[in-house]
Amino acid sequence: MTSPIHVTSEIGKLKTVMLHRPGREIENITPDSMERLLFDDIPYLPIAQEEHDFFAQTLRDNGAEVIYTEDLAAEALADEAVRNEFIERQVVEAGFVAGVTHDALVEYLKALTPAELVTRIYEGIRKDDLELTILDLAAVSENTEWPFLMDPLPNAYFTRDPQASIGDGMSVNKMTFPARQRESMITEYILKYNARFAGKVKVWRDRNHASHIEGGDELVLSDHVVAIGISQRTTADAIQDIAKSLFANSDYDTVIAISIPHNHAMMHLDTVFTMINYDQFTVHPDILTEDGKVDNWVLHPGKDGEVTFEHHTDIKEVLKKALGKSEIDLIPTGNGDPIVAPREQWNDGSNTLAIAPGEVVTYNRNYVSNALLREHGILVHEVRSSELSRGRGGPRCMSCPIVREDI
Numbered sequence: 001m002t003s004p005i006h007v008t009s010e011i012g013k014l015k016t017v018m019l020h021r022p023g024r025e026i027e028n029i030t031p032d033s034m035e036r037l038l039f040d041d042i043p044y045l046p047i048a049q050e051e052h053d054f055f056a057q058t059l060r061d062n063g064a065e066v067i068y069t070e071d072l073a074a075e076a077l078a079d080e081a082v083r084n085e086f087i088e089r090q091v092v093e094a095g096f097v098a099g100v101t102h103d104a105l106v107e108y109l110k111a112l113t114p115a116e117l118v119t120r121i122y123e124g125i126r127k128d129d130l131e132l133t134i135l136d137l138a139a140v141s142e143n144t145e146w147p148f149l150m151d152p153l154p155n156a157y158f159t160r161d162p163q164a165s166i167g168d169g170m171s172v173n174k175m176t177f178p179a180r181q182r183e184s185m186i187t188e189y190i191l192k193y194n195a196r197f198a199g200k201v202k203v204w205r206d207r208n209h210a211s212h213i214e215g216g217d218e219l220v221l222s223d224h225v226v227a228i229g230i231s232q233r234t235t236a237d238a239i240q241d242i243a244k245s246l247f248a249n250s251d252y253d254t255v256i257a258i259s260i261p262h263n264h265a266m267m268h269l270d271t272v273f274t275m276i277n278y279d280q281f282t283v284h285p286d287i288l289t290e291d292g293k294v295d296n297w298v299l300h301p302g303k304d305g306e307v308t309f310e311h312h313t314d315i316k317e318v319l320k321k322a323l324g325k326s327e328i329d330l331i332p333t334g335n336g337d338p339i340v341a342p343r344e345q346w347n348d349g350s351n352t353l354a355i356a357p358g359e360v361v362t363y364n365r366n367y368v369s370n371a372l373l374r375e376h377g378i379l380v381h382e383v384r385s386s387e388l389s390r391g392r393g394g395p396r397c398m399s400c401p402i403v404r405e406d407i
């Protein structure tokens, strides 16, 4: 069985990548819901779509096949029984376990075609989409001011996070905030029922867990080393859990767990640290102490399926050893300037997507970081970023590599 997924590094030439084109879900954000929906502003959709199309075209122009979650999901949900099960689970996870509202939502969604269903799940379902009469007590308590019964999923264009390709398999993630949790159910159905993936993909860890992990924290450094952020979104126990599964079922034998601040600006490891070449990384200076240290733990297979772990602080030394390099070049976001670095990090200046060793896609607005990358010999393709950046994610967040060439 050859897997349709193959990602053994962050930097191997990108062959297939999964994106989601932002849709009307973006317009279903309001000032009141913004924080809960994990946005800092409301992007202007037509421009966000133009910017996203430009991003997709940049990837295609450089040899990548671009596939869209919305298309994969619609294909996966072609069968009526599968679709009905998906609808039931989406409605339950949106908080309607039974009762009048549950039934009305299920009925409404069942009348849609697969493509419409997927679009509506992303956009959210408003009360006034349904003809609802309040007939039971549960429906009375569900009748809040908020116009949506099922919230929009505006973060879906950050396809990096609900799942992560590692080697020939995936981790399908239990996400941290309710605003995003239903996103990874879409991945689950794609892997299970889309002909491209069905029956061919190993799942290292599924979404049926209490502890959470998100793809922005999962960095594939080589064919046997992954780095995972201990962050606002990824817990240490989830890391230990996926490490055990990788050690038991794959060629991975090293997990470097890197501790980063738990805040919105740096919600994932890939907002402060990315791999861009065999021996080059971007790093936001604020995660390092003055002498360049950061708490990290190196996990290896132990006895009886357990894992061993050692504490380190010298990340350069850890990377050198894990990757077998004599030097590691850490390139600071915003050239380490105390104003430029946090400004450019906020707009994802550290969130570079490597499309080949030493070749990256970045947002054009982070011009100080981009100039520095070029000085360090990196080939930089800039993409437009006025609206997309308002969701607090950059080129790495907006892409889920499915196939990369081995390095």
Ligand SMILES: NC(=[NH2+])NCCC[C@H](N)C(=O)O
Pocket (backbone or CB within 6 Å): 037, 038, 039, 155, 158, 160, 161, 180, 215, 216, 217, 267, 268, 270, 271, 391, 392, 393, 394, 396, 397
């Ligand atoms: N891989 C990433 N850094 N993703 C960024 C996700 C941003 C999104 N608004 C969230 O808070 O979830």
